[in-house]
Amino acid sequence: MRPGTWQFSILLKLSWRNLWRNRRRTGIMLGAISVGVWAMIFMTALMRGMVDDMLAQGIRNLPGDIQIQHPAYLDDPSVVNSIAEPGGALLEALQNDGAQSWAPRIRVPAVIASERESRGIELIGVEPGVEQQISGIPAEVTEGRFLESSRDNGLVIGARLARHLETRLGKRVVIMSQDPDNNISERGYRIVGIYHAEIAALEESRVYAGLEDLQQLLGIDGRISQIIVFGEDYRDVQSRYLGLAAVLPDGLDMRPWYRIDTYLAAMFKMMDGFVLVWVIIIFLALSFGLVNTLVMAIFERVREIGLTQALGMRPSQIVVQILLESLLLLLIGLAIGNSLAVATVKPLESGLDVSVVAEGMAMMGAGSVLYPTLTLHDLLLANVVVVVLGILTSILPAWRAARLDPIRALNMH
Amino acid sequence: MTAIRCHKLCKTFRQGDETITGLDHVDLDIDSGEFVCLSGPSGSGKTTLLNAIGGLDTPDSGEIRIGELQVERLDRGALADMRLHHIGFVFQSYNLIPVLSARENVEFVMQVQGVPATERRQKAAGILHEVGLEGMEDRRPAQLSGGQQQRVAVARAIVSKPDLVLADEPTANLDSVASTQLMDLFAELNSNHGITFVIATHDKRVMRYARRLIKMRDGKIISDKAN
Secondary structure (H helix, E strand, O other): OOHHHHHHHHHHHHHHHHHOOOHHHHHHHHHHHHHHHHHHHHHHHHHHHHHHHHHHHHHHHOOOOEEEEOOOOOOOOOHHHOEEOOOHHHHHHHOOOOOOOEEEEEEEEEEEEOOOOEEEEEEEEEOHHHHHHHOOOOOEEEEEOOOOOOOOOEEEEEHHHHHHHOOOOOOEEEEEEEOOOOOEEEEEEEEEEEEEOOOHHHHHHEEEEEHHHHHHHHOOOOEEOEEEEOOOOOOOOHHHHHHHHOOOOOOOEEEEHHHHOHHHHHHHHHHHHHHHHHHHHHHHHHHHHHHHHHHHHHHHOHHHHHHHHHOOOOHHHHHHHHHHHHHHHHHHHHHHHHHHHHHHHHHHOOOEEOHHHHHHHHHOOOOOEEOOOOOHHHHHHHHHHHHHHHHHHHHHHHHHHHOOOHHHHHOOO | OEEEEEEEEEEEEEEOOEEEEEEEEEEEEEEOOOEEEEEOOOOOOHHHHHHHHOOOOOOOEEEEEEOOEEHHHOOHHHHHHHHHHHEEEEOOOOOOOOOOOHHHHHHHHHHHHOOOHHHHHHHHHHHHHHOOOOOOOOOOHHHOOHHHHHHHHHHHHHOOOOOEEEEEOOOOOOOHHHHHHHHHHHHHHHHHHOOEEEEEOOOHHHHOOOOEEEEEEOOEEEEEEEO
């Protein structure tokens, strides 16, 4: 070992032993740090779980991870701006992972009318087998059944929409939309299923029909509104996006979810900001205790600090010794806090029932079961913030200790 | 060779509205290997002079040289280095680090100097044996008597063979037997290791060990003679 290592080892030894001179005070401070760190991580896991759920549901229900459509479709989602069903290199790229991870959809504005009421809706033509497998649409059929095939001539509507239309399962309704020549296309449909969705707005507006059936109604055989691509993790769409971009035919527009739904994208970005702010707020509360502990610890051994100065310890070494004391306290507190957080979050990862506040959760676009999510990123963030800010707040007491006048310090009783 | 040279050292203190003279134009040369006692009544300037020589206190004016070092020009870090490598301190109240054992207290200065562990252990064991504390190496200060603590402090001061030991009333809290043992030890270290000793004391028994006796009053040296 080099001389610097010997010097460090005596500073570490002094810091460690000084830490346990007042076990009660150290114990209280450790308790505060541990609970603070636990609260940081636990609450972050809950928030992360909620936002993840909101994003995952939002992406699953609405845009998918990536959308391919006509360049004018997002501005004017009418049947005029449809595209051909995928073929060639694009189809190969869509299917390159073996499993079905994309779905063709027709999505056009329409009017639904019962014998009593009518409403504007979003008419969605789907391939039922594919959608149920990869997107989970619709979330939950509570009455009747979902569409059985692409040619199924029934309709599946939301429970709220059924209430508004004053209709029910088995009743007939009329769907009206426009064909590519701007002529009215209309037809009677029987309601074969009523679904419930976590998000009320979706339950009120979305009506599902078979894809081929809708192509026939709208007079767009072989054409669709969008290709929806799903991935494993909504946070990691870039590689899939680039792979598809390489084979995308001219005249098609492709966008990842965060460029389609800016609200979801903003929420995703804001989450990291929320976590950081939350961690810092908790730390600020802790920092008062930490600084007080250090100041008291220094005050109690002013003479010893004067003595170490008299014996030849440099001011910088005194600063390092006090900072080490703070660091040790923080590291022990972090170890306990992290363990507590992992021990309490892990059992809840299978789901925490928050149905007592289900309406509020639904308003935010989240479900009634919360899945706390512990990420390495959030754990590291909490630990780094505590260590970095802890050391920063300890610098002032440490610097003051190093600036003590040795004579005054030695004569202090 | 001159170990310490003080030239026109002045130091005053403020106490309320009053100005107290600590050192008043003190000129003093001490050679290497000398055994010097500073005596005088309380407030005569003995401790102030020791503190100024040791770089613990800054004089208002004047110069101090320790070997080749011009003390008053050194910053806090350089003063700490000077104390670490050239000076051993023994204080009136034993001033040990309570969380370290006797051996660790003795090793402390060497560890800050960066001396390897094996060498440190050997030296600490040797010096503790020399001051009569063999078998008490692992005791904390609270488990040692006053005399034993002072011997640990002495062992710490001399273990790295400093050029100079500054001792401020080292026997003030010791009984007569412990005082005699301590002074015998100082005398032996002075003759065997050539360490320069400067001791501030009121104790006439301590003064008998000095080969040079300097008397101070009101911050001035009023007599300086061989003993």
